Amino acid sequence: AVIADERGAAVLPALGGALDGVPVIREAAGPALERPRPAGPLDVAYVLFTSGSTGRPKGVPVLHRNVDAYLRFVHDRYGFHTGDVFSQTFDLTFDLSVFDLFAAWGSGGTVVSVPPTAYAALERFVAEHGITVWFSAPSLISQLGRRPQGLRGAFDSLRWSLFCGEPLLARDAAAWQAAAPRSTVENLYGPTELTISCSVHRWDPERTPGRCVNDIVPIGHLHPGLRHLLHDGELCVTGDQMFPGYLDPADDTGRFLDHDGTRWYRTGDLARELPDGELVHLGRRDHQVQVHGVRVELAEVESALRRVGGVRDAVAVPAHGELTAFLLGERRPPGDLARELRTMLPRAVIPRRYAYLDAFPLNANRKVDRKELSARAAAER
Structure with a gap:
């Protein structure tokens, strides 16, 4: 829950501390509001917690300016409209679910929650609901591909097929393209701290396979308004979608890089830059092990x-x-x-x-x- 004061600013006061440009707020007081308060660019839009897969979960406050920059890019790139029907495969505690909701609300489209039981006959579910925008983790593809009926031609209604949350393998991208021949397949990348996703690569069956490393589809180019640098191989990003810092300031330690007068978020991901500026994902820094x-x-x-x-x-x-x-x-x-x-x-x-x-x-x-x-x-x- 986020507590807001009479000025409309929001934060979780119980965790203490002030964010950059965001005041510490006490409990709301006074009569009920007669109309919604406008939100400013530095106000908190929502707060999510990281999964804690690499340690204690960390609170990530995402500002309105971060979300605005992201949605402007998304709607310009994909041209969503009132006829689009969006899948919702991610739990609401996972930041990728924000895409499903905000992109649908922003375009006047429809969101359809995909229950676990639907995956046994997913092609029927997608057809019955007329889903046009699919968004999920890539693991689904190999899971569906093991079925006797396979995948080819299963999802004719899709016009966009988006994958994020873990590396997308080239063979899985090709399999999904065969399953959804009328859709454009894209690989998205981005940690919660960079607002949902921050880079994208469009699958091309002729061009993409030759650009893969370890059979992993490139994570592509950063969104407009973002910049990157590679610091000892680690991908660091700054710009409009970067959050200001964790709810607990102690969590900021080691997660930011000050370089050339700019603050960069350290993603923990290892990457390489191709000659045209596209980025390829080489793995997680915490997945480097010594044997x-x-x-x-x-x-x-x-x-x-x-x-x-x-x-x-x-x-x-x-x-x-x-x-x-x-x-x-x-x-x-x-x-x-x-x-x-x-x-x-x-x-x-x-x-x-x-x-x-x-x-x-x-x-x-x-x-x-x-x-x-x-x-x-x-x-x-």
């Missing part, structure tokens, strides 16, 4: 695992000083897997344990639940 003295990026291990015969998808997690690989696909002896991996990876970082699953566990937002897989690996010796 037997060798530093390795988990995305590289997972990419190698996906190239092993019979493996459809893979997730690697560290446990007990070794790597454990969770696999989908044809079950093969661990020795066979290791022999193939030795042609692609240093011997020290080849996973020592392999576990086959029928499906990866997903969290509430249908993203691969790495915390659950890490807990499973840690529980085994």
